[in-house]
Amino acid sequence: MLGAGVDIGGSYIKAGLVEIQSGRIIDQCSVPFPRGQRAEVVWDRTANCVTELVDRQRLMMNDLVSVGVALPGTLNPEKTQVIHAYNLDFHNTEVRRPLEERFPGIPLSLLNDGDAATLAEHRFGVLKGTRTAVLLTLGTGVGGGLILNGQLFGGGLGNGVEIGHMTLRYDAEKHVCGNPGCVEMYCSASSLVSGMEGVSPREVIEGIRNEDPAMFGILERYTDALSSALVSIVNLLDPEVIALGGGVSNAGEPLLEATSRKLREKSFFTAEYRIVQASMGNEAGMVGAAIAHQCL
Amino acid sequence: MLGAGVDIGGSYIKAGLVEIQSGRIIDQCSVPFPRGQRAEVVWDRTANCVTELVDRQRLMMNDLVSVGVALPGTLNPEKTQVIHAYNLDFHNTEVRRPLEERFPGIPLSLLNDGDAATLAEHRFGVLKGTRTAVLLTLGTGVGGGLILNGQLFGGGLGNGVEIGHMTLRYDAEKHVCGNPGCVEMYCSASSLVSGMEGVSPREVIEGIRNEDPAMFGILERYTDALSSALVSIVNLLDPEVIALGGGVSNAGEPLLEATSRKLREKSFFTAEYRIVQASMGNEAGMVGAAIAHQCL
Numbered sequence: 001m002l003g004a005g006v007d008i009g010g011s012y013i014k015a016g017l018v019e020i021q022s023g024r025i026i027d028q029c030s031v032p033f034p035r036g037q038r039a040e041v042v043w044d045r046t047a048n049c050v051t052e053l054v055d056r057q058r059l060m061m062n063d064l065v066s067v068g069v070a071l072p073g074t075l076n077p078e079k080t081q082v083i084h085a086y087n088l089d090f091h092n093t094e095v096r097r098p099l100e101e102r103f104p105g106i107p108l109s110l111l112n113d114g115d116a117a118t119l120a121e122h123r124f125g126v127l128k129g130t131r132t133a134v135l136l137t138l139g140t141g142v143g144g145g146l147i148l149n150g151q152l153f154g155g156g157l158g159n160g161v162e163i164g165h166m167t168l169r170y171d172a173e174k175h176v177c178g179n180p181g182c183v184e185m186y187c188s189a190s191s192l193v194s195g196m197e198g199v200s201p202r203e204v205i206e207g208i209r210n211e212d213p214a215m216f217g218i219l220e221r222y223t224d225a226l227s228s229a230l231v232s233i234v235n236l237l238d239p240e241v242i243a244l245g246g247g248v249s250n251a252g253e254p255l256l257e258a259t260s261r262k263l264r265e266k267s268f269f270t271a272e273y274r275i276v277q278a279s280m281g282n283e284a285g286m287v288g289a290a291i292a293h294q295c296l
Numbered sequence: 297m298l299g300a301g302v303d304i305g306g307s308y309i310k311a312g313l314v315e316i317q318s319g320r321i322i323d324q325c326s327v328p329f330p331r332g333q334r335a336e337v338v339w340d341r342t343a344n345c346v347t348e349l350v351d352r353q354r355l356m357m358n359d360l361v362s363v364g365v366a367l368p369g370t371l372n373p374e375k376t377q378v379i380h381a382y383n384l385d386f387h388n389t390e391v392r393r394p395l396e397e398r399f400p401g402i403p404l405s406l407l408n409d410g411d412a413a414t415l416a417e418h419r420f421g422v423l424k425g426t427r428t429a430v431l432l433t434l435g436t437g438v439g440g441g442l443i444l445n446g447q448l449f450g451g452g453l454g455n456g457v458e459i460g461h462m463t464l465r466y467d468a469e470k471h472v473c474g475n476p477g478c479v480e481m482y483c484s485a486s487s488l489v490s491g492m493e494g495v496s497p498r499e500v501i502e503g504i505r506n507e508d509p510a511m512f513g514i515l516e517r518y519t520d521a522l523s524s525a526l527v528s529i530v531n532l533l534d535p536e537v538i539a540l541g542g543g544v545s546n547a548g549e550p551l552l553e554a555t556s557r558k559l560r561e562k563s564f565f566t567a568e569y570r571i572v573q574a575s576m577g578n579e580a581g582m583v584g585a586a587i588a589h590q591c592l
Contacts, residue, residue: 074564132452146532149445155534156428159565162531170464170482170524179527179562186466228466231475232528235458236442238451266475268370269455 002026002059003066004050005290007113008042009033010072010087010140015049016283017057018290020065023124025283027053039093047102061106068109068289069099070116072141077158079110086176087141109292112160116288117280118145119152119295121243124287125279132239135278136163136230139246142184146237152295164188166232168225186225189247192218201247208251219251219258227262230275234267245278252277298322298355299362300346301586303409304338305329306368306383306436311345312579313353314586316361319420321579323349335389343398357402364405364585365395366412368437373454375406382472383437405588408456412584413576414441415448415591417539420583421575428535431574432459432526435542438480442533448591460484462528464521482521485543488514497543504547515547515554523558526571530563541574548573 001020006013016028029049034041046069054061073085080096082088095110111119118135121127127135133147142164146153155161164184165177172181185191189201207215230242249255260275280287297316302309312324325345330337342365350357369381376392378384391406407415414431417423423431423443432440438460442449451457460480461473468477481487485497503511526538545551556571576583 153533155565156536157534157565157569159534161534162564165531165564166462166528167464167524168466169477170521177564179531179564180524181465225466228463228476232462233532235461235475236529236532237449238453238455238457240452268458268461268473268475269451269453273453 001065002063003068003290003293004053004064005116005286005288006046006050006067006069007116007285007289008046008069008071008088009113010035013042013045013049014286015046015053016286016290017053018287020291020294023120023280023287023291025286027057028286029053033088036089039090040098042088043098043102046099050103061103064106066107066109066290066293067099067103068111068116068292069095070111070113070285070289071095072113072143074160074162075110075112107293109289109296111289111292111296112143112145113285114143114163115145115152115154115160116286116292117245117278117284118147118288119292120280120284120288121245121278122147122152123291123295125284126243126276127241130240132237133241133243134163134233134237134239135243135245137246137278138187138226138244138248139189142187142246144245148237154296163233166229168229183225183229187222187229187248191225192222192248205248205251208254211254219254222248223255223258223262227259227266230259230263231266234263234269234273238269239273242273242275243278244275245280245284249277297361298359299364299586299589300349300360301412301582301584302342302346302363302365303412303581303585304342304365304367304384305409306331309338309341309345310582311342311349312582312586313349314583316587316590319416319576319583319587321582323353324582325349329384335386336394338384339394339398342395346399357399360402362403362405362586362589363395363399364407364412364588365391366407366409366581366585367391368409368439370456370458371406371408403589405585405592407585407588407592408439408441409581410439410459411441411448411450411456412582412588413541413574413580414443414584415588416576416580416584417541417574418443418448419587419591421580422539422572423537426536428533429537429539430459430529430533430535431539431541433542433574434483434522434540434544435485438483438542440541444533450592459529462525464525479521479525483518483525483544487521488518488544501544501547504550507550515550519551519554519558523555523562526555526559527562530559530565530569534565535569538569538571539574540571541576541580545573
């Protein structure tokens with residue numbers, strides 16, 4: 001069984017042909033996100049990407065059991081519109097209808113990209129077998145998803161989960177999301193280099209992974225914030241596993257060690273939760289989108 | 297069907313005889329909490345309270361379908377010990393065995409007091425019929441409980457839920473719970489009067505309820521913090537209803553209005569969640585303890 005999983009981001013639209021049972025991507029392609037152009041161009045490019053993969057593998061569109069599309073934003077509870085996807089500049093944008101027109105007769109799933117990654121980690125990755133778990137993606141933005149009761153949690157009212165916009169410092173300036181001092185302000189990739197010049201988040205992440213002493217101060221400051229974000233989740237949900245994904249998680253063991261140590265000092269429960277690096281990498285969104293029709 | 301519900305607090309041990317189907321308390325009594333004395337004295341007083349009620353109603357102990365005991369602390373996942381109940385000075389204290397000895401043959405439930413109040417609100421109060429909801433109790437401490445999937449959520453690893461120790465200001469001083477800048481530091485009853493002399497939380501709460509203009513600044517400051525605590529819950533769980541209980545909630549409509557208005561400005565989802573005052577008052581803990589054997 002093959003499904004197509006599409007991960008739409010602010011830089012690229014990525015599509016993969018995914019073996020549903022194994023989560024293996026057998027072919028993939030990506031095209032630039034058409035910034036500043038009409039949404040219809042995005043849907044055309046999305047359809048073209050999937051068509052190209054299907055053609056390359058000498059398949060027919062009807063061979064696909066599903067098409068799933070992951071978006072970096074909030075969908076309405078009916079999953080027909082994107083309410084806000086700031087990185088795409090989509091606001092109250094129709095999604096289901098234009099995509100159904102382009103994939104007639106194929107089951108279509110639309111979901112948040114953090115949710116897609118969480119589905120992938122839960123089915124094939126480090127959250128496998130968990131009943132209460134969290135994925136936090138630390139990238140340009142901070143997102144993620146929740147597993148509750150052994151299933152992806154879509155929000156009590158169906159609006160979704162916005163882990164990156166929980167509160168870290170309530171008397172700070174207001175973030176674009178509306179919440180002053182939200183997690184994203186202190187835990188995104190760019191916050192790693194805030195106040196610094198001439199150094200990229202990627203260089204800092206690399207430096208942390210290699211235990212470069214010059215990065216020690218940055219790691220301390222960043223994990224002070226990240227561990228306090230995680231303590232909110234731990235004290236509220238007492239999860240079995242917390243997985244860290246996104247670009248910052250590539251800092252690896254030094255990041256995990258410092259975060260875990262501080263979290264244990266701060267959290268109410270001295271429990272046996274585990275903090276691990278997410279294992280599905282950049283493919284998590286595509287894989288999760290492709291399997292979403294089975295999970296949601 | 298009658299059950300006994302006991303609510304052990306740092307000032308009083310309260311016991312009630314509760315009609316299980318209706319949640320009505322048909323008789324109750326309370327005795328001072330024996331501060332500074334051995335735990336055995338607490339269990340003796342607890343047993344005496346229940347015995348007195350049973351005698352007064354000309355019942356036999358075996359007429360009770362349950363005894364439930366709510367405690368202001370964290371129990372171990374097996375619900376045999378209190379790990380920490382700071383207000384009672386209980387740490388790794390055996391609870392189940394000494395209470396089973398005093399109530400032989402009667403089903404015994406032990407639970408956190410915030411969980412007990414949440415059960416009562418979910419069965420009989422403002423959380424009735426909800427699948428995803430939160431009770432926040434704003435008193436000497438800040439506690440509460442979660443309804444997920446239509447049931448009381450006891451934590452993914454069985455450790456419980458500590459809403460009052462989520463993060464509000466991560467770079468503040470460390471709280472006794474271990475978490476710097478936790479919700480309790482800014483949202484407890486005493487935080488209403490922090491930095492003030494000669495005025496009690498009760499007077500401030502009364503003043504807010506009566507819309508005393510002198511209380512406006514306090515209300516602003518308090519609801520700045522409270523709304524940011526709630527935004528973490530809303531952005532993570534997207535609940536249907538948030539109920540506010542505990543002494544501070546007696547400030548009533550002015551508190552609800554200011555909190556609700558600020559929360560809507562800060563939260564990611566412009567959803568139809570409701571913020572309401574809890575309806576079971578001081579009896580919630582007793583009622584919830586009495587019905588716990590049916591719910592847990």
